Amino acid sequence: MIIHLFIGLLILGGAAFSYQGVRLQKFFLYPAILAVSYIGWAFYWGVTNNVTDFYSFSWISSKYYPVNLDFFSTKEVYTQLLTFFIIAIMVCYSVIWNKQERQKLNIIALTSLNLAAIIMLICGQNTLQILIATCFLDVLGFCTINDITARRQYIFYNLLADLGLFTAFAMIGGGNAANQLQILDNIHINVISLFLITLSVMLKAGIFPFQGYYLQMITVNDVRRIILGFLSTPIAGFFILLKVMPLIQENVTCLYILKGGLILSFVWNFFASLISDNINGKKIHINLVFYAFIFWVVLAEQGQNLECLGKILILQFLLNNILHGGQKYNQARYLAVILLISAVVLTLLKFSQFISYSYLGILMLMTGSVMYRIHQASGEEQDVFYLIVGGIITSYIINEEMQNSYLFWTYMASFGLLLSGFPYYGLSGLQMRTTTDIWSKLLYLLFIAPIEFLGRILWLTIDFIIIERTFLNSFSRFYIWLQKIFAKMHNFSIKNLLWYWFFAGLLLSYCVYGEGILWK
Amino acid sequence: MEITPQMLPILILIPFLGFIFLLLARDDTRYSVRNIIMATEFIICTNIIMLGRFFSQLDIGQQSVQFLTTYKLFEKPKIELAFGLDVFSLMMLVAIHVIFLISIPFSVKKNAKVMSCLSLLMLGMMTGFLVSADIFSFYLFFAMPLIPLFLQIGSIEEVRKSRWMYRFFIYNFIGMIILFLCVCALYHYQKGENIIFLRGVARLRLTHWQEYWIWGGLFVAFVSRIPIWPFHYWIASMTSAIKNPLIFIQINLFPLTGVYGLIRFCPKTVPESVSYLLIGLEIIAAISMLFIAMIGLINKDNRYKLFSFITVYYIIYLQGALLPTSRILLNIGYSLFAFLIIMCVLELLAAYVREEQQKYDLHLYGIICNTPRLGFLYAFFTLSAVGFPLSALFVNNFVILSYVFNYNFNLGIMMMLALIIASASLLKELYLLKDNRYVQPGSVCIMDLSLKAFYGLSIIAILLLISFFNPLLILGV
Incomplete structure (x- = not known):
């Protein structure tokens, strides 16, 4: 079942990718959309009929280092994949009406191939399959970015992450002559390899201090940024973390490094989202806060009971789309109403199990900050009224639904802060340019410059x-x-x-x- | 047609016959130049078909030399030559033939006749080197490729008066003489046999000092071909001076002879009394690798960057070959196969860019921004080179590194560092060429690759992608 979907997505992606032109795009676009819908329907059929199967392809049949590519359909895999199928199909449909994106078929190809890579990653039972799926996602991410500066930063960071993972898995494979994930719990793992895996995960998800390459994506258009955010490298980082969770938990230093990075990522990006002048920059910071949040949840829950994370991911995806829509039509008014609806949906889905009140408050505050900026850009004076009304009604409904007064006050406090103008006027006076990537410069000064200097000395x-x-x-x-x-x-x-x-x-x-x- | 071991020398003879045929050709008109190139391609294709036939009858599971055949060279002293093939050598042969096949149409423009003739001579000698199974034929074909290369550098590159030729001669001459002395010594100490097979060298009974000198000499002779300190300098200097991509590629095939020599003389069974020499070699190799990778990062010349990348990879294969296990030999072969092709295509593309840059007198920054075909291929081959899963390099390097980590952790770390620096250097180069901030709208651009070249190199890219799953699939096995 899953293997058929995987092959189907590969064929669709490859076929759509082969046509790079624009003239006959519409001719191919609708069949491609139909094919995506069919694959989505096949997946849904598999989920509802609870189809289970297992397919293992013996890739390297060496007796010394055998490697299999595994694809299996189980309830757990379906649950993990469902979110990405929903996101992928929504991206494919949304691209039909998106005038900003000229290469629509290209987007469908990238979405399909990303989804195929995610299937490979989720089904991965050995280190090589995980590594290949991760690199596959990186190459696709490279193709998705259409800005040279962003692309350069992206590939340098991800190359480092991939080579880190490559080294770590090679160390594990060499030391224990094993590449199967199941047996990794029972064998001794080198501390350096754990350290490298932790750093690679942080690099992939843009966790502090490696957020630099995400911030360069302000010039990339929204659809592509959404694919990169929800079907690409952060997701690879997330699943790698899930798969090596038992290993990382064994080492306190790695755990502290990761937790420290997450806290700093959360704080840094929260403030950066409030004070950044650029709307795209604000949206990127919101996503970076979100990644820090879901990684924190994974660590807190020790990789267990994470079914709801999929729904939270969809919510964040919707939020991105809403903000994108608001920015596109220069309308904070509609945005307030849509935000209201999304908040209701959020409440109805009862995500409170994982979303803490503080996170909700922060999310609302950051979103509000983006809306405020859009409102400013639109030049309409009265729009802020809708924002206030939207906020109060949302808070009230959520409070009624959840029967929780803390949640109500959390929302009220966030909207209060927003309306007082503190987030925008209060902090923007600092004139801090959050888009300036000081961490990349620091990394350059600390690591690359000494190597270059040594190279010159050696040559001389x-x-x-x-x-x-x-x-x-x-x-x-x-x-x-x-x-x-x-x-x-x-x-x-x-x-x-x-x-x-x-x-x-x-x-x-x-x-x-x-x-x-x-x-x- | 049934393939027999006696047909093995035909593989060496075909390029030689081609060489003689082309020597008689005219090259005074444009059409005759085209005919020369087509004839050269035809000769290489013929050999590739022959190689395919050999592959179809080869036992892949067997690591020892197959199709073994011997020929009497002299009656007094009794010397016989032996030729044979195994999966490893056959894969190298296919890779080298593919390299020549794709390089010649890109590189042969001026002096077509000389260039094609000498390239075929070089190909024949490299083929001889890879099929040799005894020490005499090995020595002969180890030394002989120097002649066509020396002639090509001297006559086509016009670097006769520079000191590069001097270095080229000194380093290679030292290696050649040392190997010759070792071969003589081995012949002297063998017990009345007419043939000393390469695998049998380690089984010869020698005293401690004899082992010390002979093995030490063999190591120095092979290392003189690999860019390990202090022998790296001649290749580094030459690669920076050479403009023709085919000559650049041929020079960078020379380290393969060193690595292949060490693999063939089988250091896994090196006598214990000289095993510390291997440790010394490993240390020098690891330091050289880091050193050259760092110089590649700071050097602005893209040929030097490519050279540093090539060196790092050759030393990785050397370190893999020096490991006390034969399990990864096939992985080294698969990885080398992809590496040689990637190295060749990257140089061809870089040479094309250099040529166009000189033609239009442009700066290198952002030069391939408006050339989608060239940009796509450059990005694809660079990403394959730096280790993304787009070719056989990825998985096989993973296995080689796993074994290195298992054997010596610090060595593994040094190898990875060198690999990261060399990869970063290549990526830096790619983004320099694609940086559109320096390109003004409406400014002069270089010509994109022709459709024919694009489709040709795309086929190579597809072959590399297939090699990611299994390089033998390409060879129809």
């Missing part, structure tokens, strides 16, 4: 002074000296004759008394 001392000036020059002079001696030997004189006999004597004495290779 070893290549130039030792080899060029010393070794080769000495050889050259020795060669000239030999030439002179042989020239002298051939000019008859007593002195030259003495030289000649001197060398001949040396050679003869070696042959007679020495133990050369051929005179044993």
Whole structure:
């Protein structure tokens, strides 16, 4: 079942990717949408009929290092995949009406291929399959970004993450001659490999201090940014964390590093979202706060009982789309109403099991900040009224639904802060440019610059002074000296004759008394 | 047609016959140049078909040399030559033939006749080197490729007066002489046999000092071909001076002879008394790798960057070959197969960019922004080179590194560091070429790759993608 969906998505993605033109796009677009719908329907059919099967492809059949590619359909896999199928189908449908995106078929191709990679990642039972799926997602992410600066940052960060994972899994595989995830719990794992996995996960999800490459994506259009945010590398980071959770929990240092990164990521991006001037920047910061939040939930729940995270992911995806819509039509008014509806949906779905009140408050505050910025850009004076009304009604309904006064006051406090203008006027006076990637600069100064400096020193001392000036020059002079001696030997004189006999004597004495290779 | 071991020398003879045929050709008109290129391609294709036939009858599961055949060279002293094939050497042969096949149409423009003739000569000698199974034929084909390469560098690249030729000669001559002395010594100490098979060298009974000198000499001879300190300098200097991509590629095939030599002489069974030499070699190799990777990062010349990437990979294969296990030999072969092709295509694309840049007198920054075909292929091959799962490099490097980590953790860390730096250096180069901030709208752009070249290289890209699953699929096995 899952293997059929995987192959179907690969074929659809490959076919859609092969047409890069724009002229005949509409001709191919609707069949592609139909194909996506059919795959979605097949998945839904599998979920409802509870189809279970297992497919294992023996990829490397070496007796020393066998590797299988596993694809299996179980309830757990269905639950994890459902969210991404919903998001993928929504992205594909939304692209039909999206005028900002010219290469619509390209988006469908990337979405399908990303979904296929996520299937591979979720079904992965060995380190190599996980690694391949992760790299596959990275390459697709690379193709998704259509801005050169963002693309460069993205690929450098993700290359580091991939090589970190590659090294860690190679260490695990080499030390234990094992690549199966099930047996990793029972074997000794090197601390360096755990450390590398932790850093790689942080890099993938843009957790502090590695958020730099996400911030570069302000120039990437919304549909592509949504694909990158919800069907790409952060999701890879999330599933890698889930799969290696038992290993990371064994090491307190790694756990502290990850938790510290998450807290700092949360705080940094929260404030950055409030004070950033750029609406796209604000949206990116909201997503980064969200990633920190879901990673925190995974750590807190120790990777168990995470069924609701899928729904939260969809909610965040919807929020992104709503903000995108608001920005596109320059309307904070509609945005307030849509936010109201989404808040009601949120409450009805009863996510309170995981979404703490403080997180909801923060989310509302950040969203409000984006709306306020959109409102400012629209130039309509009265729109803020709808915002107030929307906020109060939302808070009231949520409170009624949840029967929880804390939640009500959390919302009220967030809207209060928002309306007081504190988030925007209060902090923007700091003139802090959050889009400036100081962490990338710091990483450059701490790691890359010393390597470059060392490279220059090595070139100068070893290549130039030792080899060029010393070794080769000495050889050259020795060669000239030999030439002179042989020239002298051939000019008859007593002195030259003495030289000649001197060398001949040396050679003869070696042959007679020495133990050369051929005179044993 | 039934393939027999006696047909093995035909693989060496076909390029030689092609060489003689092309020597008689005219090259005074445009049409004759095209005919020369087509004839060269035809000869290479013929050999590839022959290789395919050999592959179809090869036992993949068997690691030892197959299709073994011997020929009497001299009666006094009694010397016989032996030729044979195994999966590893056959894969290298296919990779080298593919490299020549795709490089010649890109590189042969001026001096078509000389270039094609010498390339075929080089191909024949490399084929001879890879099929040799005894020490005499091995030495012969170890030394002989120097002649066509020396002639190509001297006659086509016009670097005759520079010091590069001097370095090229010194380093290779030292290696050649040392190997010759070792071969003579081995022949002297063998017990009345006419053939000393490569695998049998380690089984010869020698005294401690004889082992010390002979094995030490063998190591130095092979290492002289691999860019390990202090022998890296001649290749580094040459690669920076060479403009023709085919000559660049041929120079960078030379380290393969060193790595292949070490694999063939089988250091896993190196006598215990000289095993510490191997440790020394490993340490120097690891330091050289890091050193060259770092210089590649700071160097602005893209040929040097490519050279540093090539060196890092060759040293990884060398370290893999030096491990006391033969389990990863096939992985090294698969990885080398993809690596050689990627190295070749990257150089071809880089040379195309350099040529176009000089033609239009442009800066390198953002030069491939408006060339979608070139940009796509450059990005694909760079991403494959840096280790994304787009070719056989990925999985097989993973297995090689796993074994290295298991054997020596610190060595593994150094290898990974060098790999990261070399990859970063290649990516930096790619983004320099694609950085559109420096491109003004309406400014002069270079020509994109022709459709023919694009489709040709796309086929290579597809082959690489297939090699990701199993390189033998490409070879129809």
